[in-house]
Amino acid sequence: MTQTLSISDASVVSAVKQQASCDLAGEAVILNLKDGVYYGLNSVGARVWTLLEQPRSVAALHALLLDEYDIDPDVCRQQLTSLLTDLATHGLLEVAA
Amino acid sequence: MGQFPGLRPESKLLLCVASPTEEVARLSEVRTLTEFPLDWEYLLGLGEQNEVLSLLYWHLNAANDDLVPPAVMQRLRGVFFQTSVHNLSLLKELMRVLAKLKEDGIDAVPYKGPSLARSLFGNVAFRRTRDIDILVRPEAVERTRRLLVREGYQLATPMTDEEMVAHRQSHYHLELLRQADGLRLEIHWEFLPRNCGHFDASYVWDHLVTEDIGGQPTLSLRAEELFVLLCIHHGTKHEWDRLKWIADIARMIETHRLDWQTVLARARMLGQERAVLLGCFLSAYLLGVSLPAEVLSVLRNHSRLAAHAALIRGRLFRPNRGLPGFREWCAYVDGLTGPFMPKRPVLEWPRNLQYLKAVITPEFNDRYDVRLPRWFSFLHYMYRPARLWGHHGTALFKRLN
Numbered sequence: 258m259t260q261t262l263s264i265s266d267a268s269v270v271s272a273v274k275q276q277a278s279c280d281l282a283g284e285a286v287i288l289n290l291k292d293g294v295y296y297g298l299n300s301v302g303a304r305v306w307t308l309l310e311q312p313r314s315v316a317a318l319h320a321l322l323l324d325e326y327d328i329d330p331d332v333c334r335q336q337l338t339s340l341l342t343d344l345a346t347h348g349l350l351e352v353a354a
Numbered sequence: 355m356g357q358f359p360g361l362r363p364e365s366k367l368l369l370c371v372a373s374p375t376e377e378v379a380r381l382s383e384v385r386t387l388t389e390f391p392l393d394w395e396y397l398l399g400l401g402e403q404n405e406v407l408s409l410l411y412w413h414l415n416a417a418n419d420d421l422v423p424p425a426v427m428q429r430l431r432g433v434f435f436q437t438s439v440h441n442l443s444l445l446k447e448l449m450r451v452l453a454k455l456k457e458d459g460i461d462a463v464p465y466k467g468p469s470l471a472r473s474l475f476g477n478v479a480f481r482r483t484r485d486i487d488i489l490v491r492p493e494a495v496e497r498t499r500r501l502l503v504r505e506g507y508q509l510a511t512p513m514t515d516e517e518m519v520a521h522r523q524s525h526y527h528l529e530l531l532r533q534a535d536g537l538r539l540e541i542h543w544e545f546l547p548r549n550c551g552h553f554d555a556s557y558v559w560d561h562l563v564t565e566d567i568g569g570q571p572t573l574s575l576r577a578e579e580l581f582v583l584l585c586i587h588h589g590t591k592h593e594w595d596r597l598k599w600i601a602d603i604a605r606m607i608e609t610h611r612l613d614w615q616t617v618l619a620r621a622r623m624l625g626q627e628r629a630v631l632l633g634c635f636l637s638a639y640l641l642g643v644s645l646p647a648e649v650l651s652v653l654r655n656h657s658r659l660a661a662h663a664a665l666i667r668g669r670l671f672r673p674n675r676g677l678p679g680f681r682e683w684c685a686y687v688d689g690l691t692g693p694f695m696p697k698r699p700v701l702e703w704p705r706n707l708q709y710l711k712a713v714i715t716p717e718f719n720d721r722y723d724v725r726l727p728r729w730f731s732f733l734h735y736m737y738r739p740a741r742l743w744g745h746h747g748t749a750l751f752k753r754l755n
Contacts, residue, residue, distance in 0.1 A: 274569030277445050277472070279438040279479040282415045288442045290449050290568040295442070 264315060264341050269353040271312040276349055278306060289348055296347060301326070302340055309350070315341065360685055363390040364397040365671040371413040372406050372601040373641040374608040384417040394426045404597035404670060405482050407433045412480065438479035444468040445478060447537060448486050449568050454505060455490075460498055463489040463562060463573045465545075465580065466587075472567070474605045481598065485538035487527075489555060492543040499528060499541060507532050507539060545583055549721050550590045551626055553583060578616040581606050585633035586626050593717045594636060594666045595675055604637035607645070614648040628656065635659050638694045640667060645694055653694050658708075660690050665712045676746060680709050714738055 264270070272278075278287040285303035287296045298306055304325070308318055315337065322333050344350040358366065367387045370380055401407045411430035414422050445468040455462045464487065471481035490498045499509075510529040513521060521528070526544035531537065545553045558579055565574040575583065584606065588599035606612070621630040631653055637643040645653070653659070664686035668678025678686070684705055703711070716734035724737050743750055 274566065277442055277478065277568055279442060280477050281435060281438060281479065282412060286438060286442065288446055290446060290570075293446055293450075295439075 264338055264345070264352060266314065266316040266319070268315050269312050270309060270315060270318070270341055271351050272306065272309040273349055273351050280307070287349060291348060294347070296349065301336075305337065305340055309344075312351075312353070358689060360689075361671065362396075363387050364392055364400060367392070367397065368401055368404060368406055368410065368597060368671075369640055371409040372404075372597050372604070373643075374601070374605045375642050381413065381417050384413045385419055388414070388417070388419050388421045394423060398426065398429065399673065400671060403673070403675065406597050406601065408437050408480050408482065409601070434479055437482050441468050441471055441478040441481075441483055444483055444486055444537070445472070445568070447532075447539075448488075449570060451486070451488070451502070451505070451539070452570070452572060454501060455488075455498065458497065458501055460490060460494045460501070461573060462498070463558075463575065464567075465489060465575055465583070469567060469572075469574075470580075470602070473565075474602060474609065481602075485540060487540045487542060489542045489545065489558070491559065495522070495528065495541060495543050499530070502530055502539065502541070506534055510538070546586060546591060550586055551624060553586060553624060553626075577606070577610045578613055578620060581610070581612055581617055582620050582624065582626065582630055585621075585630040586624075589629045589633055590626065594632070595669065597640075597670055600633070600636045600640055603633040604641040604643045607634070607637055607643050614646050618648065618652065627652075628659070631656055632659050632662060635663055635694060636666065638692055639663055639690065640670075650694055660687060660695065661708045661712050664690065665709075674745075677713060677742060677750070680706065683709050683712075713742070 273289075273291075275290040276287055277290060278285055280303065283300045283303065285298040285306050287298065287306065288294075289296065301322075305318065305322070308321060313321075319330075319334055319337055322328070322337060323330060326333070341350060341352075345352055358369075367384065370383045370387060373380060397410075398407070401410050407430060411427075411434040414427065414430065448464055448468055452462055452464065466487045467483045467485060468478055471478040471483055475481055488498075507530040510531050522543075526547050527540045527542040530539045530541065532539070542555075544555050545558075558575060561576055561579060562573050563576050564571045566572070574580075581603070584599075584602055588594060588602060592599060594600060617630065618627065621627040631649070634643075634645055634649050635653060635656075638645050664683050665678065667686050668683055669675050672678060687705070687708075714735055716731075716738045720734050720738045720741060721731070723741075724734065726733055
């Protein structure tokens with residue numbers, strides 16, 4: 258199911274409940290229990306997924322990632338927004354405006 | 355776990371990764387143990403036998419240890435990934451089946467399998483599971499079977515109607531296989547075979563809780579009930595024949611706030627206090643778990659658990675789960691230390707008689723392989739030595755010296 262939504266810094270995001278995931282020691286695999294589809298995440302994506310276990314604002318996520326990774330803030334924001342949009346598109350993300 | 359002089363470093367490494375104790379200390383010990391010259395093939399074989407390879411991979415990877423050969427890490431990574439995907443697929447099917455049963459008005463309680471892995475470890479990759487187990491009420495078994503047949507399952511062993519009636523009277527579950535891929539699902543009306551004692555499923559139905567699994571409210575066993583059940587299943591039925599079983603119990607003690615008065619009362623009600631105490635003893639003895647005062651005070655009155663625990667330990671780390679020899683077993687008993695040890699001498703009998711008793715006492719498989727009426731059950735004491743002879747051959751006598 259395709260969702261069209263906008264994710265801003267103020268958006269509060271979290272993982273949907275109807276999923277199960279495995280931390281693969283540097284990667285992650287997510288099973289969407291609604292449609293039975295599996296998704297894979299690389300190491301940074303897996304870290305974001307872990308952080309999404311609790312509802313957080315996008316701004317807070319961005320700040321946490323800047324603390325943990327040596328990355329340009331604008332690049333980080335762009336890649337984070339892209340990941341969150343992907344997750345939402347595949348029904349894995351809850352977004353509160 | 356710094357004790358156990360004489361235990362190979364490979365075995366100590368498996369004990370370390372199976373322990374639920376504090377992660378920083380565990381990783382430090384993993385690094386220390388990998389500095390020994392390890393027989394990696396032996397380690398992998400023992401880890402496979404004890405079903406703890408996922409935990410081994412996780413810790414070796416986290417320890418970031420250059421001392422592990424890349425080929426070994428590659429193999430472990432493969433096992434870990436395979437376990438993850440397999441367990442997730444079991445979980446997916448479990449949720450789908452539970453939803454179907456609910457639509458049909460059938461109450462079902464999942465236990466063991468992927469739901470247990472999730473409950474104990476959070477990450478289902480850590481615990482290898484083989485199948486899906488669900489408990490339904492006895493009167494719902496046939497409806498459940500028909501629903502699952504519509505969903506693509508078939509009986510693992512085809513039965514006529516008459517055979518089904520006989521099966522329902524003498525067994526405790528039905529085994530089904532999904533036709534597409536052989537996925538195994540067991541429909542239980544009882545939890546355990548009668549040889550394990552009577553674990554009253556009707557009592558359990560009156561004491562269920564609701565748990566959120568994948569966003570779905572799901573009927574579940576109370577933690578205390580699950581703990582007692584696992585001690586009986588892992589101990590009485592499977593004789594603690596793999597480290598995975600002991601790791602389950604240890605992890606439940608560490609992560610679930612159990613009401614120990616309820617646990618012990620339920621164990622006594624079922625006549626399974628010894629099974630529960632042995633599970634607790636093994637968790638402390640092998641995996642360093644701290645036991646609560648209520649359990650310690652009762653343990654001190656069960657001195658003979660130590661002899662049994664020593665036999666179990668020897669079997670865990672012997673390829674093909676063979677019998678530890680008498681001298682090896684004595685060394686294990688001599689090494690038993692801890693606040694959970696009884697105050698009076700561990701063994702009232704001479705060592706050789708204690709060992710003989712531990713060895714010849716029939717286990718679940720002895721009683722299950724050869725079903726005998728109760729008044730002939732003494733014959734199991736003859737069957738067991740014959741079975742051990744078949745397993746060890748003439749080496750059995752060397753082990754008894």
